[in-house]
Amino acid sequence: MADASAAPRRRTQQERRDGTQRVLLRATVDCLVELGYRGTTTLEVEQRAGVSRGARIHHFASKAALLAAAVDFLYDQLHGTYEQAFGALPERGSDLQRFRSGLRVLWSTYMRPDYVAALELQMAARTDEELREHLRGVAERHRLLAVATAQRHFPALDAEAARSMVEVIHVALVGLLVQRGVAKNAEREHVAQLVLGALDEVMVTHLRSRELFSQPPPRRARARTRSRA
């Protein structure tokens, strides 16, 4: 039972199950990205996934169940992307420099198709009680992780400051993402730079003025270089 070299036959039930579920969820996300929430019909998803109606029903009894599963799938994936992106950030440098590069990295993950799908779901959730409730729970956990990540990278931040930072950045990047959906290519990058620059400024001035960033010698060395753990 350990031969999967030539013909991939005789897959485990679990493997078959996971396989088709993944295919279905990927197709759902693709639909959301390419066709929007409105164009995401069960038929379209089934066809893209190359899966029959019966098979889809077997795994996701209703469209709502499919979308709910897509939400989980999406946020899991997003969380992985975050971890990976932030893991690749430089350890060295001032908090200020690291904040700037971190922000760019974050924006690059928001631009991934995944987040576009998440945005579609978020808009749809506005007028869909069930989806909204489900989305809230997942998004809440995701936000907690974001706050934790922020604190891990900037230990000088207290919980409240980290929370504010995450919230403001998130809102701004979502707005940027919406703008991205309709603006032309030339416009996109310009506005993105404006907004990212603004975030740089607000965060830097805001946080520095409250001494929430560890400070390299700004004017007089203040010897406040606390390291954690």
Place this chain on the structure above:
Amino acid sequence: MADASAAPRRRTQQERRDGTQRVLLRATVDCLVELGYRGTTTLEVEQRAGVSRGARIHHFASKAALLAAAVDFLYDQLHGTYEQAFGALPERGSDLQRFRSGLRVLWSTYMRPDYVAALELQMAARTDEELREHLRGVAERHRLLAVATAQRHFPALDAEAARSMVEVIHVALVGLLVQRGVAKNAEREHVAQLVLGALDEVMVTHLRSRELFSQPPPRRARARTRSRA
């Protein structure tokens, strides 16, 4: 032909036309707000407007035409709201104070149902070529008006700075609006205050540092209190 006091009988063709069109467009906007783009079906709009299928077709040959007209209607209305809101702003006070109150006023207009409908259309436009093209034109004109309004209220801003300001604020408020759609009431206000505060800071520091705001005495009186008109 100048009597419309007791019985509003015998309306002009033009009046009838304008009347039903307005009713239809209002119903469309209501649908977008309450049911989202997905729930905005022609049948629903017709029923809400109290207008027959045939009548709707007569005025708006297709659903696309109805939505396009709704876009125009919506932005006209938004522009009126802006004018009114900004017209009511205090003339006195430093640029800084006036910016702050102006921002609050602006946010209050973004929270109106109209803008929610506009946001729905914007998201829908992402995957709808025709709607997107139409929306771009209208939004472009709207943005120019916003920039002009900004410059009128803050004459020290050059075109570029005003443009940047409008763009950044717009993106942030849109993000805030999206968040508003899913978050609970308690959350909403908190995050709104965070974001508005951040916009205050970024704009104030950014613009003041470049002397783009007229400055009341910051430290030493600089005698730069220019008033317009």
Place this chain on the structure above:
DNA sequence: ACACGAACCGTCAAGTTGGTCTGTTTATCT
């Protein structure tokens, strides 16, 4: 008054969407 066209009404038909249901294949356990 009266003819004409715009505004308006209600039904029909074509196409979608989402779910149910019956039957078949595939893995697993004894």
Place this chain on the structure above:
DNA sequence: AGATAAACAGACCAACTTGACGGTTCGTGT
């Protein structure tokens, strides 16, 4: 191997969405 249940396939249906169309009402110019 044979029993059993999960995984899958595809026809079917009920509800919905949208535009088309023939007929009616109402305002306007003469």
